[in-house]
Amino acid sequence: MLSFVLRRLGTMALTMLCLTLVVFFLINLEPNLKKLAISQTEMHTSAEQLEGWLAGHGYRQNFFVRYGQWLGVLPKQPVTDPTTGKPAQRFSFCNDPIVPTFSGVFEGDFGCSTKFKTTVASKLFPALGATGILMFCVLAVMVPVSLLIGILAGMREGSRTDRVLSVASIASTATPEYVSGVIFTVIFASWLGWLNGSAASASQGITFYNFTLPVMTLAIYGIGYIARMTRASMVEVMTQQYIRTARLKGLSFKGVVVKHALRNALIAPFTVIMLQFPWLLTGVVIVEVMFRYQGFGYTLVEAAGNNDIDLLLGCSLVSVFIVLITQLISDVGYAFLNPRIRVQ
């Protein structure tokens, strides 16, 4: 087991290295650097000045050298001030060093956000905290509701309840966040006026009034999928020999479902819930943009829209880490929950 986890962690590190290299390559394409230079300098700058800005801020060093600097395996060089010829800070708002130092991801320095004029860490981690609250609320709604729907539907396969709930869960998987968000806003904010169509005020304080719509919108897309998986698992469990034995022993249907079927039926949905995280990540971006909630997704969109290199790298590192770690947890957890599975 330990060697399995270690090997998986090794693959994970390799994957993250490859992915950040790809991201680094894509955001350092020539048109993207131009875009960054234009947004960072004043209007109507000549091509030479743009080039001068890029060179002056160290963007013209060798690609791999810069990737190494970002990782922290090569020292970050200070830039030379063109007027005095002395070493100067790359970005003054990030307190960049004047002497060559190793300060990259390995040293815990995620770099400098050109859009928000601050360090990436001071922008990214509060945003992650805000998104964490959102995610927690979503999971707290999504998991119980979807498990309940799945169990009720799978308890008696082919019954009326089963068919109604199945169609409902198919419908919910057909409603992406930007569709359900619009429909819910129209119903609950425009017509009924019960809820706020914007979560911008949620950064100051979360209330039922401003936070329900984002949570509902985000939860509804996942509910259908998890419910269907739970139903399939429940249906399978209900046909097992030990369920029939328990029934023949004279246990009530309710007792069989609660005592014998439930625990076995909930193993498969655990994996599905863990693997929902990558989807939730995309959903978070849509929902945060739609309801103007200042979290991770909002930061990602801002970073991507302004080609904020270090911030975007930080965002991709975080999201890739979340995807991979949930995969690992789902594999390890599955082996723990289901004693019939042994990982090699």
Next chain:
Amino acid sequence: MQVQYLGAFTVILEVLSRFWPVWIALIIVMGASFAYKKKLALYGQLFDSGVGIVGVGICLFWLFTAIFASTISPFDPLAQVPVMKDALPGAIEPQSGLVYLFGGDKLARDVFSRMVYGSQIVLIIAPAATGFALMVGITLGLPAGYYGGKIDTVLSFLANLVLAFPVILLFYLLVTPGIMDTPIPYALAGVFFLFPIIFFSVLFWTRFKNRPDRIYILLGLTLILGGWIYVGLVFDRDPLKIVHIDPNQLNIFVAVVFASSPGVFRIVRGLTMDIKTRDYVAAAQTRGESPWYIMLWEILPNARGPLIVDACLRIGYTTILLGTLGYFGLGLAPESPDWGTAIKDASRLLRSFIHPALPPTIALMSFVLGLNLLADSLREQSMKD
């Protein structure tokens, strides 16, 4: 100038009557399918359950809407009639006397016509991109599952690499105006569009290599047709000027294929690993058939059930992806009538007007729902066998 309005009931009647070519086509196709359902194998079995009929109906409805878009929609989707800015549903356009059935949007365009034309974009890109993703996934998944070992390790690692990328980040990196100046989209397109040609060439070669009368015709057709489309799509140099794709549409297409082929790869790989242990594969191996013959003519046909179901779900998922792209304003032109862009434009103004938001959302939702219902009933039917 005063704008006149129709009543709600008249608007509904008018909408239903505008779809007349769709209703006629639907009645013909559904009627014929229902009458001959015994002879239509899996497709015919769909008509045994209510869910299947509804699924087929919705999908065909949007298919015919896309085909007859120019007849159904009263206005040009891009035309702006200034007096109709933010007009409510049922407003009559004073000059032509035609009706803005679902009202006008903030740029005074007809919401109904835009919704109808939006179906064209979705119904061309989503199935085509899914088709290419299937080709890529099958061509790489079969050897990975069949041979295992090094090929499997490398290909699976690459697939997991793409799958570990959050889709939205991938799109922000791959679908930007800047990237069109670099050769990356064209290189990716060049690689992806090669797969169908390889797939069909190998398919025909393994089966008919000892029958010169068939092989030359089939291979020749594949190479000529495939090469023609390839040149048209990747280099935009079609000598006959028929095959053409906008650079930004090519970009979207490539990004969508890139995002969804690893999923197909994983499914095909899993199915292949399962099926290769069957007796008929062992029999083919004993006969001395080549590995690619076994993969394409023994394993693939037996994996078709789950693959068809997955393809249906995947077209729906691709539709959602296209909507996401439109919602973030990536790739498609800002005035494009596709549903995602329309939802983006309308959702910013929800506080003042809700009518431009509802038609595209309901259209997108119903189309994906139709595909999901279709997939569900296909799965149920194939499980019965």
